[in-house]
Amino acid sequence: MGAKLDRAASGTANYVDERTSIGGFVKFFARKIFPDHWSFMLGEIALYSFIILLLSGVFLTAFYVPSMTEVHYEGPFATMHGVEMTEAFASTLKTSFEVPGGLLIRQIHHWSALLFIAAILVHMCRVFFTGAFRKPRELNWLVGFTLFVLGLAAGFTGYSLPDDVLSGNGLRIIDGIIKGVPLIGTYTSYWLFGGEYPGVDIIPRLFTAHILLVPGLILALIALHLFLVFLHKHTQYPGGGRSHRNVVGLPLFPVYTAKAGGFFFVVFGIVALVASVFTINPVWNYGPYDPSPVSAGTQPDWYILFVDGLLRMWPGWLFGLPTEWELWGYTLSLNIILPAVIVPALFFGIIALYPWIEAWATGDRGEKHVLDRPRNVPVRTGIGVAFIVFYVLLVIEGSNDIVANLFHLSLNDITIFMQWAIFLLPPLAFWITKRICLGLQRKDRELVLHGHETGTIVRYEHGEYVEVHEPLDAQETWLRVSYENYTPLEIEPERNDHGVARNGYRWDRFKQRLSRFYFEERIEPVTPAELEAARHHHGGASAHGKSDAAEAESADKRLDAEWNELDGDAKK
Amino acid sequence: MSAPDNNHEHDSTTDPANGHENPGLPYHRPRRADQDPKADKKAERQVAALFGISILGTVIALWAYFSMNDADPGEVSEIQQVNMWIGLGLFLAMIGIGLGAIHWAKSLMRDHEMVEERHELRSSDESREGAIQHLKDGATDSGLGGVKRRGVLKGSLITALAIAPLAVLVPQIGNMGADWNVSKFRHTMWGPGVRLARDPDGALIRAADVTIGSVFHVIPDGLNDLDHHYLLQEKAKAVVLLVRLDPQDLNLQEGREDWSFDGIVAYSKICTHVGCPVALYEQQTHHLLCPCHQSTFDVANGAKVVFGPAKRPLPQLPIAVDDEGYIVAQADFDEPIGPSYWDRLKGGDSVPADTSEEGGH
Numbered sequence: 029m030g031a032k033l034d035r036a037a038s039g040t041a042n043y044v045d046e047r048t049s050i051g052g053f054v055k056f057f058a059r060k061i062f063p064d065h066w067s068f069m070l071g072e073i074a075l076y077s078f079i080i081l082l083l084s085g086v087f088l089t090a091f092y093v094p095s096m097t098e099v100h101y102e103g104p105f106a107t108m109h110g111v112e113m114t115e116a117f118a119s120t121l122k123t124s125f126e127v128p129g130g131l132l133i134r135q136i137h138h139w140s141a142l143l144f145i146a147a148i149l150v151h152m153c154r155v156f157f158t159g160a161f162r163k164p165r166e167l168n169w170l171v172g173f174t175l176f177v178l179g180l181a182a183g184f185t186g187y188s189l190p191d192d193v194l195s196g197n198g199l200r201i202i203d204g205i206i207k208g209v210p211l212i213g214t215y216t217s218y219w220l221f222g223g224e225y226p227g228v229d230i231i232p233r234l235f236t237a238h239i240l241l242v243p244g245l246i247l248a249l250i251a252l253h254l255f256l257v258f259l260h261k262h263t264q265y266p267g268g269g270r271s272h273r274n275v276v277g278l279p280l281f282p283v284y285t286a287k288a289g290g291f292f293f294v295v296f297g298i299v300a301l302v303a304s305v306f307t308i309n310p311v312w313n314y315g316p317y318d319p320s321p322v323s324a325g326t327q328p329d330w331y332i333l334f335v336d337g338l339l340r341m342w343p344g345w346l347f348g349l350p351t352e353w354e355l356w357g358y359t360l361s362l363n364i365i366l367p368a369v370i371v372p373a374l375f376f377g378i379i380a381l382y383p384w385i386e387a388w389a390t391g392d393r394g395e396k397h398v399l400d401r402p403r404n405v406p407v408r409t410g411i412g413v414a415f416i417v418f419y420v421l422l423v424i425e426g427s428n429d430i431v432a433n434l435f436h437l438s439l440n441d442i443t444i445f446m447q448w449a450i451f452l453l454p455p456l457a458f459w460i461t462k463r464i465c466l467g468l469q470r471k472d473r474e475l476v477l478h479g480h481e482t483g484t485i486v487r488y489e490h491g492e493y494v495e496v497h498e499p500l501d502a503q504e505t506w507l508r509v510s511y512e513n514y515t516p517l518e519i520e521p522e523r524n525d526h527g528v529a530r531n532g533y534r535w536d537r538f539k540q541r542l543s544r545f546y547f548e549e550r551i552e553p554v555t556p557a558e559l560e561a562a563r564h565h566h567g568g569a570s571a572h573g574k575s576d577a578a579e580a581e582s583a584d585k586r587l588d589a590e591w592n593e594l595d596g597d598a599k600k
Numbered sequence: 601m602s603a604p605d606n607n608h609e610h611d612s613t614t615d616p617a618n619g620h621e622n623p624g625l626p627y628h629r630p631r632r633a634d635q636d637p638k639a640d641k642k643a644e645r646q647v648a649a650l651f652g653i654s655i656l657g658t659v660i661a662l663w664a665y666f667s668m669n670d671a672d673p674g675e676v677s678e679i680q681q682v683n684m685w686i687g688l689g690l691f692l693a694m695i696g697i698g699l700g701a702i703h704w705a706k707s708l709m710r711d712h713e714m715v716e717e718r719h720e721l722r723s724s725d726e727s728r729e730g731a732i733q734h735l736k737d738g739a740t741d742s743g744l745g746g747v748k749r750r751g752v753l754k755g756s757l758i759t760a761l762a763i764a765p766l767a768v769l770v771p772q773i774g775n776m777g778a779d780w781n782v783s784k785f786r787h788t789m790w791g792p793g794v795r796l797a798r799d800p801d802g803a804l805i806r807a808a809d810v811t812i813g814s815v816f817h818v819i820p821d822g823l824n825d826l827d828h829h830y831l832l833q834e835k836a837k838a839v840v841l842l843v844r845l846d847p848q849d850l851n852l853q854e855g856r857e858d859w860s861f862d863g864i865v866a867y868s869k870i871c872t873h874v875g876c877p878v879a880l881y882e883q884q885t886h887h888l889l890c891p892c893h894q895s896t897f898d899v900a901n902g903a904k905v906v907f908g909p910a911k912r913p914l915p916q917l918p919i920a921v922d923d924e925g926y927i928v929a930q931a932d933f934d935e936p937i938g939p940s941y942w943d944r945l946k947g948g949d950s951v952p953a954d955t956s957e958e959g960g961h
Contacts, residue, residue: 204874290701297695304687
């Protein structure tokens with residue numbers, strides 16, 4: 029850098045700092061340490077796909093017309109000539125066919141929306157399974173959860189904007205669900221659509237929600253989410269030198285500026301690649317919205333599938349009893365509100381509140397900055413896998429017609445299977461996962477106490493065969509012994525010495541039950557005494573074994589050499 | 601809250617060492633570029649090459665935009681090709697920068713980990729006390745804290761703040777629902793003598809045209825003359841499926857014996873579950889299937905639900921044949937079509953809004 033440039037830079041810095049005191053800010057942020065792990069990129073993918081959504085969305089608003097005014101298509105796409113459609117659909121066709129690059133940007137926008145929700149979900153899984161939601165991050169978990177819900181809202185409002193047959197039918201399903209809500213459903217539908225479905229107001233209203241309300245909220249919450257990440261400092265995986273009191277990693281500037289900044293371009297590049305070679309949502313094949321036609325095999329965007337699966341799965345008649353009731357002249361559609369409103373609300377509610385549920389069970393009030401290995405919290409990991417199985421079953425049921433077609437199965441059989449599986453498989457998944465985790469913990473104990481198998485077998489003079497074990501080094505041992513070893517909560521008795529019942533006993537009792545569910549069955553980490561005893565016991569054997577092994581190896585080599593010599597002679 | 605003893609056990613931020621000693625940071629292995637100037641130079645060249653690929657990508661995207669501008673917008677494949685080339689250019693432009701930056705960071709920037717201490721998030725007791733004192737002082741300054749309670753002032757302020765949004769929200773919400781005449785859900789364009797027409801061209805249907813086993817997608821005659829807006833609104837309620845079965849297969853429903861004509865029956869096409877069009881007819885079984893959530897209705901038995909999430913049969917449109925041989929409706933549906941809603945069975949024909957509705961359109 030030349031002296032002139034230096035002067036210019038310091039002049040600018042001085043100018044800005046004198047007016048903003050940004051210096052302190054830069055000093056605080058520039059060399060902030062972030063730990064490194066591939067799984068920390070998942071949230072970044074969500075953030076970057078949102079930025080891509082904003083960029084491509086701005087492009088699209090330049091051409092899209094959010095209007096339900098009727099037009100006759102006069103554009104170049106011959107199939108649609110003279111067809112009546114809304115301006116929304118016509119402008120979508122125009123963006124696709126008459127704006128060079130418009131189709132690409134539409135596809136980038138749609139693909140990155142799909143990626144956005146997927147990345148949020150996978151990121152949530154990472155946070156869940158590693159326990160990154162524990163104190164002090166419970167509130168940030170809630171912020172992230174809200175972002176997930178807003179992501180669904182953004183996806184849904186955007187999906188309807190082209191006003192094609194598919195999205196119109198999707199809207200009609202939403203209308204049907206809203207109408208199913210007791211008391212207010214009918215009027216809510218009227219309020220949303222500005223009268224009877226479909227009306228002329230819904231597209232402009234969804235447009236405002238899609239480009240202003242929802243993304244505005246998402247931006248604000250992303251800012252809060254990242255602010256809290258900075259405030260808390262990032263969590264780190266367990267390992268030597270890492271503790272709840274420090275953070276080990278590399279500085280924001282330059283390492284993460286380059287890595288994370290570069291990663292934005294990688295995500296954008298991959299989305300661009302996918303968008304340029306894989307068609308998505310070819311609305312010109314579907315045609316404009318018409319309430320009459322619909323075809324088999326039509327699917328909503330993937331993130332809506334779980335609600336659709338619930339709707340498909342919930343029977344109108346259960347063991348001969350209706351699930352839609354007429355009570356005092358009013359209609360209560362349990363076949364709609366249970367699958368489409370109540371079950372999703374419970375599912376989301378448990379996810380949102382999970383950090384507190386687990387905190388009740390541990391009774392731990394400390395800050396947790398070192399992540400858990402999923403195996404070390406078998407019940408949590410089991411719950412997580414059970415939730416994933418539940419969700420995936422619903423997604424499969426939400427595309428049961430495609431599945432039936434693909435695997436030549438009966439559609440009805442799939443649904444009946446799912447109706448049972450949704451109750452049976454998640455608990456089974458919980459149990460299996462918990463067993464696997466406990467097994468892995470036992471394996472860890474075994475490794476710490478007895479070391480790695482080396483594959484070298486030695487035979488003692490007295491005829492005994494043993495395998496030589498290599499003891500773990502300090503880093504390997506530390507990884508396997510340093511985890512929270514919670515035991516079930518112990519609570520004070522219901523009555524004190526004077527036989528007076530105390531307040532809050534029932535709440536404590538609940539937490540104790542919860543705690544037992546979590547920690548009754550557990551594998552204790554190896555204690556230093558156990559380790560010492562094992563080392564001592566094996567130490568002799570191992571040293572002994574090692575010398576034997578070395579001896580055996582040299583004998584092996586000698587025999588090999590002799591054999592080679594003989595072999596060489598024979599060849600001659 | 602749980603017993604205080606219990607909390608103390610885990611209260612401090614202890615490391616879960618379980619009695620073991622933290623071995624400290626693992627040995628840091630230097631990279632080749634840290635030690636070998638040749639490897640360092642090589643990595644630098646690789647990074648520059650990646651940035652070069654990005655520049656090339658931008659050129660490709662611009663070239664595709666300008667050189668393919670004459671693609672025929674009527675040809676989907678040509679349009680897709682232009683977009684693909686712009687997209688591939690964009691892909692290279694982006695991935696080049698991204699991989700270049702990451703490679704730079706991984707091979708040339710510092711990779712020896714650093715340690716930063718954390719501090720408990722809780723503010724110190726001192727600043728907590730200070731904060732509380734400030735709030736107390738503020739409350740006293742406002743006259744709300746301290747000796748004077750000023751209950752009326754507080755109550756009136758809270759009430760005013762709570763209801764002030766209504767001045768905007770009520771008009772907003774009130775206007776968004778237009779006329780709020782939800783009894784419109786009960787009525788469709790069908791009525792005595794309205795002829796059945798084919799969807800979408802509007803051709804009238806003679807009973808003689810409907811052969812056994814055939815299915816017609818039907819709209820009311822005159823629907824296509826409506827304004828687009830009302831057309832969609834009415835069509836969303838009025839679409840009907842017309843099916844002719846062998847009269848021997850058709851089990852007439854009690855009280856509806858004269859609603860069909862020689863094996864021809866007409867049912868609402870809107871599913872009673874959440875309102876998708878029930879568009880798939882299976883001739884062999886006489887079943888109608890909704891493709892959205894697979895509710896299945898048996899046309900031979902009053903469109904009763906045989907599978908899936910719907911509970912109620914599809915509403916039946918009573919039909920007859922007029923003097924000229926065209927199929928006509930005898931009346932409107934006798935129940936609201938489509939998904940169930942809370943007050944579906946309420947607000948019968950006596951609602952005065954009905955009369956004004958006719959002229960309203």
